[in-house]
Amino acid sequence: MSSDGREGAGKFLFHTWTHTARISRAIAVLLMIWGGMIVSVFIPGLHLILVPLLFVAGLVGAVLIYRQKQMLLKGEAPCPACGGENSLAKQAIRFPKQIQCVKCGVNLSITGSE
Numbered sequence: 001m002s003s004d005g006r007e008g009a010g011k012f013l014f015h016t017w018t019h020t021a022r023i024s025r026a027i028a029v030l031l032m033i034w035g036g037m038i039v040s041v042f043i044p045g046l047h048l049i050l051v052p053l054l055f056v057a058g059l060v061g062a063v064l065i066y067r068q069k070q071m072l073l074k075g076e077a078p079c080p081a082c083g084g085e086n087s088l089a090k091q092a093i094r095f096p097k098q099i100q101c102v103k104c105g106v107n108l109s110i111t112g113s114e
């Protein structure tokens, strides 16, 4: 984590999915969205839009979920400039992540390893 050349270390807790778990999650998302697609076949009028939309959304959603390797469960990032504590909530995260210090407003860049 850095700010204007100054660096500090934060504490981050991640959940990392195995390759098998990522495939399982992607298949689950695909089946869930395509399940909605099958249901939408029986909706008069809307099925003309919903079926192709949900077909593509299922594929895109599955790829996005498969590509997600880890999730930040919680994080604490002390500001190198002022020492203020910045908490990060549970989120999908990609490095480098830009945040703004809640105390002094300086832009912080959080870097990490995948």
Ligand SMILES: [Zn+2]
Binding pocket: 079, 080, 081, 082, 083, 084, 101, 102, 103, 104, 105, 106
């Ligand atoms: Zn600060």
